[in-house]
Amino acid sequence: MAKKTYTYARPTVDAAQVLGAQIARARRARGWTAAELGERVGVSARTISSLEHGAPTVALGTAFEAATLLGVPLFGAEGPELAALARQGRETLALLPSRVYHRREPVDDDF
Template identity: 55%
Template sequence: MLGLEIARARRRRRWTLQELADRVGISVSTLRAVEQGTPTVAIGIVFELATLLGVRLYDAEPSELPALVALGRDRLALLPARVRETTVDVDDDF
């Protein structure tokens, strides 16, 4: 869905694939992959394209983002700071 929104925003601005790819510093084939939703494209490139085109990454108003970040940090604080490998051997021989 994010790739479709990026394609729609690009077309609304009447930018060609080459124009947008040049602005972001990627190849046209990478931009095509983003617009088609290919999962192998680096998420940073997708976010950069979305930001450049004004595509919202979150379903929240920009003024709500600080509160959502604080909530996420509070939730993360409830979990263990480190995850250790379990030392119990699992008997999975049925």
Template identity: 55%
Template structure:
């Protein structure tokens, strides 16, 4: 007869530190995760998109669970998107807006394709990578 298995407890998702090494006897160094600080413009844009998503959902008389099912995410994720939480994935927020018919950028598909082409043209003339300028010592 096998002994009963005990389940290992997982660290909570909010944990910001973890041991770098699990070897016994070694010193344990800790890595600290940094919280992202969003600019006021980012928070405002996320809040605006979230308000548009919430208004469109309520206008269609859908519950949060119905929208979450259609988007393929959980109930709390939709609530975060509606509150304008900038940590929600961009794809999730855009998909929720698209499912509800909230216009992203321009409602006209021809206009959007022109904008995409314009930025693709712009990207072709810009360097493919950004590099910091090097300074040459002027010791002559």
């Protein structure tokens, strides 16, 4: 069976390439090979190569783990600042409905 292909939005591809380049730069600065980073993350050197080339198909957890191990800041924040952003996100979500339902009647936005 053929693998399903998906076309990603330009900002998605750009973000994956930015993170990949940051990871590649940090890995090389530490003098680690792709295989060494892959061993630390628990993936193959090929997956690290895909990540560094900006493949949006690499698992989010894999990308974040590689960035964390290399000291690449995620969302422009580090340590306690990143934890505070996560807490703020959870607090905001707690204020919103937990489910969104399909509207049965069309919205009348003709003012």
